[in-house]
Amino acid sequence: MQALREPHGHDVATRQEPGRTARSIATDALAEDDALHLPGRISSFARGNEIYAEGSAMDHLYRVVSGAVRICKVMADGRRQIVEFSVAGDTFGLDGLAAHGFSAEAITATTLVCYPRRQLEEAVRQGGRVARLVERMTLNRLVAAQNCIVMLGRKTAQERVASFLLEMCQRTTLANAGVLMLPMSRYDIADHLGLTVETVSRVLGALRREGAIALADAHNLRVLDRGRLRALSEDRV
Amino acid sequence: MQALREPHGHDVATRQEPGRTARSIATDALAEDDALHLPGRISSFARGNEIYAEGSAMDHLYRVVSGAVRICKVMADGRRQIVEFSVAGDTFGLDGLAAHGFSAEAITATTLVCYPRRQLEEAVRQGGRVARLVERMTLNRLVAAQNCIVMLGRKTAQERVASFLLEMCQRTTLANAGVLMLPMSRYDIADHLGLTVETVSRVLGALRREGAIALADAHNLRVLDRGRLRALSEDRV
DNA sequence: CGTTCTTTTGAGACTTATCAAGGATAGTGG
């Protein structure tokens, strides 16, 4: 059983950066989104802060402008599962029926555009482009979630890490020299892949030793042998 | 690593009932669906037959009238993951972008209503009730998939089986005397929970011995101690 | 510049998978 642990004496359930108040540097402004063409409010969150809590009212759709977000659930005993990461360009916020089924937290300093759900539903009721966009968006996330299910249900630790790296390569714009910047910690990666930090670290170490990847530091890596990762990932990413 | 196996000499990838032609007893008729109010065609499938294949054109939405369906993906080496079961009242069929990302197979003799996707998209474009229904439907499935992710990522074998039993209790109408009828095999359950047949069988045996459930036969069980299952499942179903 | 958190690495334990085999079940064919 994947145990709850308190690495060096702090609680897993509240594993986040110290000494910040919630929504500490939230700034508000208005924005017109390219894709949705709906009025939205700009909002910023500091690293580690909660964007919404599990069980709170689900009244906004969010789009990530910059930064990264984790959507997760924490079980009663502290075990955590991150169901998805949202990076620049991704949308999130519709993850329940009436209330949020998951919580959302900023991984790094993050800027979002928030769309009131009421206006969104009104747009859906009206039909047209927005209705199809929202439908398409939700379907995209469903497909992603189902691929995640395959990964968690049937892949080994090595295959999960390989899949994850390839997915992140696709979803983020690589820095010059093809460097992949991973904003999240090893803990976050572990809690997304259904593994422990130690296993994630060991697998990354093994991939480095066999020359599949190169690690500049913990958060910046380069894929040297994409074929090797694709062979491991077992799907055609 | 969860290996492919050929239990008693038949291939895992084609594990289905023998001596049937595809879509053998498919019958067609017209129907007006209560919920969608769209014209649909009635179609039937014999036990074990494929409804659609991974990679085929995604041009219908299906609603289960009777029977049960598994939505799954089979990896190159035969490992299989069932991402969801669909029972009477459930809809399925939208599981990819252009093409199906998964395959669908009838678990037992199954009757479906099929709605052409073109008409559905036209209805979404028009907006109104159907647009919101489709959106709500997809969102429901996304939430279910994300809960499945939590289960696969962070729950023990016992917790997974308990969660599964409770979920099936909620989703199917129990027979008289509160008997839960599970149409799928232990193999199907295992491939849905990310376990092996043996582990599923062992956990069910343990739950039976401790008095949480009673097994009439392999496919008919009664929940005796729901509190125990809920404690194990770790979520509030 | 100390403190806290993160990352890595090692040794051992444990859950679940694998291999094996007998018994139960359900369609199949005579």
Next chain:
DNA sequence: CCACTATCCTTGATAAGTCTCAAAAGAACG
């Protein structure tokens, strides 16, 4: 209708992958 046969289900013994516990080096932050 009953025996046949393929598949499914269960149980046991062993193996393996990953987790747990422990500790030290490295990075981030105030």
